[in-house]
Amino acid sequence: MSLQDLLAQDFGTLPDVIREQAKERAGHPALVQTGRQLSYAELDPLMDRIAAALQRDGVRNGDVAAVCATTSIEYGAVYLGTLRAGAAVAPLAPSSTPESLAMMLTDCGAKVFFLDEGVAKLLEPVADKITVKRVALDGSSAGQPFAEWLAPEGAKPEPVEIQPDQGFNIIYSSGTTGAPKGIIQPHRMRWSQIRRGHYNAESVTMISTPLYSNTTLVSFLPTVAQGGTAVLMPKFDADEFLKLSEKHRATHAMLVPVQYRRLMAHPDFDKYDLSSYRLKFATSAPFSAKLKAEVLRRWPGGLIEFYGMTEGGGSCMLAAHEFPNKLHTVGRPLPGHDIRLIGEDGKEVPQGEIGEVVGRSPAMMVGYHNQPEKTKETEWFSPEGLRYIRTGDVGRFDEDGFLTLMDRKKDMIISGGFNIYPSDLEAELAQHPAVLESAVVGVASERWGETPVAFVALKPGQEVAAKDLLEWVNGRLGKTQRLADLKIVESLPRSHIGKVMKRELRDEYQAKAGAQ
Structure with missing residues (x-):
């Protein structure tokens, strides 16, 4: 079957696609990292060796392998090779606490754990809780060195049959609202993302967010599926990003809003040749209309914002370069994505009214790993009995079908019986010439x-x-919106993908208030 026929199927697998890319684009660079690169002709047999080594170590179709390390060529190859073995990948964040990492390793039931020296040091306080086989991606003493662990050159894994609803990966939530939950994303979900059409064989994509983040994967996976080149950055640095973009003639990038802000603030931004860019993407955190407009004005190529959840469900897309008068929105639902708004009673709200966003599409998680009750909590069923994923976000559709987000449902403040949306207050603060950014949270009040x-x-x-x-x-x-207090801070605490950690701000403020 040809590559184009394979990609045209309703369902296929990424390892099979890369096998075909290795035949049709053998010498084309697949993965690039400073001073190194791996062609498709080199990536495909490396995936075979990884898959064969996993099977040798007892990893079976449907099992799990975990990886927690800095982004590298080896990391990318292990991700893809694990899929070829029929196993799901559990990419874990090195920014997690040692206790959380130990918990996630236990929860996912990983048979093999890929890590590097930095993560090994982090895990020293809980080393006795981690008994799974370790493989050191960086060749350090963190585990068996990767080069030694690999199956011999020319090794082939046993073929496996992958089902559409089989786990592709288990991505753990950040845990900002409690213990991390393992989100099982099936191969069917990833296949629908791979075929969206924004990438092609000539794409050169800057990968500057971590490979354990879903934000990164929705850009990395389609790039290699389509035979493009992924330029891997172990850590984001605005100056290095611009240099690499110019050097490699980058065409695509997925960035979170805080990265766009840092790039726009770079004193030499306008001196770099970024004319090769065709599309830039954004997701994961609120993206102000003002910043979108600046990116459109100063950075060649289109700008697309995606709104959705790691859990899947419905996603929206705003092609900002096509709808410059809709920059305050997150766009319209993607084709085949059904997004509705529901009220507190679980019923749909009339058009133009505010409600919680729920969505349904081919890209939906199977559920939370080992947490059926949490899975039920995040599901909503329509009167027709169709399954939707609840986002916890509050929004409103305008007359053109564009979705404006108000806030996270849990972040909405109810003061004296009035609903206050923090985003409204943050937007007002942004008008002050001295303000870089702000976060508004609700704190307990005896009176209100x-x-x-x-x-x-x-x-x-x-x-x-x-x-x-x-x-x-x-x-x-307005009188009901007024702030009770305002604190100047050096910076706002953020997760690894740039989301403001509002719970941290709230808890710290209330702890100090209680101590007074």
């Missing part, structure tokens, strides 16, 4: 139940007193 408090980071070189900024913004807000 909850009351809003703002945390503000200022632009470099700017100064304003907290009390003056509080007075300024409250003068612009």
Whole structure:
């Protein structure tokens, strides 16, 4: 079967696609890292050796292998080779606590654990809890060196038959709202993402977010599936990103909003030749209309924002370069994606009203690993009996079908019986010339139940007193929206993909208030 016929199928597997890429684009670079590269003709047999070694170590079709390390060529190859063995990948975040990592390794039931020296040091306090076989991707003493662990050159794995609903990967939630949950994404879900059509064989994609993040994978996987080149950055650095983009004539990039902000603020941004870019993508965190407009103005190529969840369900897409008057929205549902808004009673709300976003599409998780009750909590069934995924986000559709997000449902503040959306207050604070960014959270109040408090980071070189900024913004807000307090902070705490950790801000504020 030809590569194009394979990609045209309703279902196929990524390892099979890469096998065909190795035949048709043998010498084309698949994975590039500073000073190194791996062609498709080299990647395919390496995947075979990885899969054969996993099977030799007792990994069977449907089992799990975990990986926790800095992004590298070896990491990318292990991800793909594990799939060829029929196993699911559990990519774990090195930014997790040692206790969380030990818990996730136990929960996913990994048969082999790929790591590097930095992660091994992190895990020293819980080393006695981790008995799974270790393989050191960096060749360090963190485990059996990768080169020694590999099956011999020319080794072939036993063929496996992969089912559409079989686990492709288990991605653990960040745990910002409690213990991390393992999100089982099936091969069917990834296949639908691979075939979206934004990438082709000439794509050169900058991979500057971690490979354990779903944000990264929705860009990395289609790139290699289509026979393009993935340029891997172990760590994001604005200056290095721009240099590599120019050097490799990058065509695509997936970035989170905070990375766009840092790039736009780079003093030499406009000196780099970025004319090769065709599309840039954004997801994972709120992306202000002002910043989108700046990216469109200064960076060649289109800009697409995706809105969705790691759990899947419905996704929206905003082609910002096509709809410059809709930059305040996250776009319209993708083809084949059904997104609805529901009220507290679980019933759909009329068009134009605010409700919780629920979605259904071919890209949906199987469920949370070993947590059937948590899975049920995140499901909503339509009157027709169809399964949807609840997002926990609150939004509203406009008359053109574009979705505007208000806030996370859990972040909405109910003060004196009034609903307050933090995003409205943050948007007002953004109008002040000294404000770089802000986060508004609800804290407990005896009088109102909850009351809003703002945390503000200022632009470099700017100064304003907290009390003056509080007075300024409250003068612009409605009576029920006014802030009870405002704190100037050096920076806002963020997750590995740039989401502001509002729970940290809330807990720290309330702890200090309780101590007074």
